Amino acid sequence: MLTKKALQLSLKSLREFAKKRLPDEELIALDERDECPVEIVRHMSNPDKLGIQLLFIPEEYGGMGGSTFDVYLICEQMARIDLGVATSLFATFLGSDPITFGATPEQKKYWLGKIAEEGALFAYGATEPDAGSDLGALKTTAERVEKDGRIVGYRINGSKQWISNGGIADHCTILANTPAGPTWFIVDAGTKGFTHDKPENKHGIRLSNTSALALNDVYVDADRLVGGVEGQGLVQAQMVFGYTRVMVAAFGLGAGWAALDRAIPYSAKRVQGGAPLSEKQGYTHKLIVPHVARLEAGRAYIEETAERIDKGTEGSLNTEGAIAKYMSTEAGHAAADASIQALGGYGYTHEYMVEKISRDVRITRIYEGTSEIMEMTIGRDRWQQHLKTRGQHYHERARQVEDMHAAHPEVGADIAALALHALAELMEKARINKLTRHQHVLFRLGEWVAYAECAATLARRAALAVEGRLHEKANDRFDAKALAAISRIFGREAAIKVAHEGLRTIAGADGVAAPGMTAFEQALNLTAIFNAQSGLIADMDYVADVLYGRVRKPATPETTETVLHR
Numbered sequence: 001m002l003t004k005k006a007l008q009l010s011l012k013s014l015r016e017f018a019k020k021r022l023p024d025e026e027l028i029a030l031d032e033r034d035e036c037p038v039e040i041v042r043h044m045s046n047p048d049k050l051g052i053q054l055l056f057i058p059e060e061y062g063g064m065g066g067s068t069f070d071v072y073l074i075c076e077q078m079a080r081i082d083l084g085v086a087t088s089l090f091a092t093f094l095g096s097d098p099i100t101f102g103a104t105p106e107q108k109k110y111w112l113g114k115i116a117e118e119g120a121l122f123a124y125g126a127t128e129p130d131a132g133s134d135l136g137a138l139k140t141t142a143e144r145v146e147k148d149g150r151i152v153g154y155r156i157n158g159s160k161q162w163i164s165n166g167g168i169a170d171h172c173t174i175l176a177n178t179p180a181g182p183t184w185f186i187v188d189a190g191t192k193g194f195t196h197d198k199p200e201n202k203h204g205i206r207l208s209n210t211s212a213l214a215l216n217d218v219y220v221d222a223d224r225l226v227g228g229v230e231g232q233g234l235v236q237a238q239m240v241f242g243y244t245r246v247m248v249a250a251f252g253l254g255a256g257w258a259a260l261d262r263a264i265p266y267s268a269k270r271v272q273g274g275a276p277l278s279e280k281q282g283y284t285h286k287l288i289v290p291h292v293a294r295l296e297a298g299r300a301y302i303e304e305t306a307e308r309i310d311k312g313t314e315g316s317l318n319t320e321g322a323i324a325k326y327m328s329t330e331a332g333h334a335a336a337d338a339s340i341q342a343l344g345g346y347g348y349t350h351e352y353m354v355e356k357i358s359r360d361v362r363i364t365r366i367y368e369g370t371s372e373i374m375e376m377t378i379g380r381d382r383w384q385q386h387l388k389t390r391g392q393h394y395h396e397r398a399r400q401v402e403d404m405h406a407a408h409p410e411v412g413a414d415i416a417a418l419a420l421h422a423l424a425e426l427m428e429k430a431r432i433n434k435l436t437r438h439q440h441v442l443f444r445l446g447e448w449v450a451y452a453e454c455a456a457t458l459a460r461r462a463a464l465a466v467e468g469r470l471h472e473k474a475n476d477r478f479d480a481k482a483l484a485a486i487s488r489i490f491g492r493e494a495a496i497k498v499a500h501e502g503l504r505t506i507a508g509a510d511g512v513a514a515p516g517m518t519a520f521e522q523a524l525n526l527t528a529i530f531n532a533q534s535g536l537i538a539d540m541d542y543v544a545d546v547l548y549g550r551v552r553k554p555a556t557p558e559t560t561e562t563v564l565h566r
């Protein structure tokens with residue numbers, strides 16, 4: 001793990017490098033030319049220069065052994081610079097993941113050492129033309145080559161689609177079917193029969209190289225099989241989802257903030273209707289503040305999950321990684337789109353960057369698992385929790401949050417508790433009426449889970465800030481009072497979303513007969529959820545004041561009288 005000082009130094013060098021080598025004009029020109037700046041990616045991977053990849057590599061293999069928390073902060077910073085370049089660096093990280101988590105000690109020493117010492121670029125070859133979200137459908141094969149009854153190598157045939165760094169990587173990890181199932185192999189660029197297509201002409205992240213790969217009778221020695229045992233590929237890929245999805249979540253967060261950080265100063269200067277736009281609620285309370293709240297909800301979840309992963313006692317936290325990714329990438333994209341709107345006609349032109357950020361951040365909702373696959377992952381896992389606890393899982397979590405409200409009435413924990421209780425009621429209704437037979441219901445549950453859990457986590461983050469107990473490296477853009485206001489804003493949104501959309505969806509799946517509707521509304525505690533909206537505009541005013549540096553008077557915390565119905 002890095003010291004706080006070492007991390008700050010790395011972040012500073014990254015910012016300074018970007019300022020010098022990747023100013024806006026250069027980014028716009030590269031984007032327009034649809035060009036991956038390979039020499040910049042190599043410079044950033046060179047251990048004698050920036051050596052960003054050293055953060056991802058354990059110390060025993062020559063890296064700096066950055067924690068999940070460190071890597072989240074670096075990913076956020078890279079995304080603030082350019083998501084294409086960030087993707088290119090991330091591809092080496094992703095490409096080496098099967099090695100980090102599944103390789104033999106000799107393989108780790110050799111390959112991770114190569115990345116650390118030589119700055120070797122990797123690509124991660126999982127997706128195929130017919131196998132995207134469903135990797136189990138992969139068709140690439142690895143046939144055993146035997147000599148004297150011993151496996152000496154493999155002959156790989158197939159194709160891979162949309163591989164980041166596909167055309168520039170020195171080595172590629174390739175997922176292929178062996179007789180014992182999907183298995184990772186390391187293939188060198190230039191190996192006979194291993195070719196790549198021309199770069200894809202993409203909507204965004206045009207500074208990253210994305211290419212299809214073809215493998216025609218590509219021979220690799222047996223020691224290129226990651227871990228030395230066939231059939232471990234999907235397990236090895238699954239082992240890191242919690243971690244890698246937190247990284248992509250950080251991409252969404254960084255890009256979303258990069259866009260807002262252009263819209264905020266713009267609106268402070270842009271005068272329309274006799275005053276700066278920053279003074280108009282119709283502007284700030286639609287285009288800025290709600291996006292800040294959603295991004296910070298995503299951040300709270302990222303930070304909490306990163307801390308939990310770093311403790312190393314709770315497994316890979318795949319569902320938590322999915323929640324972090326879902327919330328932060330959806331929020332990042334929405335924030336970038338709102339930033340185009342916030343800049344009006346200027347926002348629609350290349351020069352002002354927000355349209356590029358909006359095109360770039362769009363991919364974070366697709367790669368490393370689409371948003372819908374995240375909804376499915378989250379919905380399925382928490383549904384199981386609901387069944388296992390006989391419907392008490394979210395009521396119990398709500399009670400914990402209510403305890404927090406008792407200690408810190410200003411952080412919006414009471415509102416988060418309302419969302420969690422409502423979620424438990426929706427799940428129970430879905431169980432009784434067997435509604436998860438509708439895939440739509442299960443996926444929507446995934447979304448409401450993400451909102452309710454993020455509301456609770458953001459309230460917890462605000463409470464920790466009040467107590468001065470945030471992670472020493474935690475982002476400190478907002479003080480405790482501002483975080484509490486942001487938490488109340490997001491909590492209100494989460495509670496309304498869960499209850500309202502939940503009611504609609506459950507009713508839409510024929511789960512509520514008309515006479516039972518009133519009782520169901522009461523179970524969801526709709527009145528309390530509506531009452532909890534009181535104070536929303538005052539909180540938005542306060543957060544806008546903080547964002548525009550014009551905090552004049554302390555906000556009056558609007559705590560709601562929560563009807564604690566459990």
Ligand SMILES: Cc1cc2nc3c(=O)[nH]c(=O)nc-3n(C[C@H](O)[C@H](O)[C@H](O)COP(=O)(O)OP(=O)(O)OC[C@H]3O[C@@H](n4cnc5c(N)ncnc54)[C@H](O)[C@@H]3O)c2cc1C
Nearest residue numbers: 124125126127132133162163164210367368369370372373
């Ligand atoms: C720029 C870019 C870079 C990439 N980099 C890499 C890389 O480096 N390495 C790599 O291996 N891959 C990479 N990918 C591939 C990426 O991970 C996949 O595109 C992604 O996983 C989705 O797969 P797909 O495109 O085949 O879409 P599909 O799986 O076909 O999905 C299409 C749509 O259907 C939805 N859907 C899918 N399954 C279900 C279901 N069961 N129920 C309901 N809805 C469903 C999806 O959410 C999506 O909206 C990259 C892609 C892009 C565009």
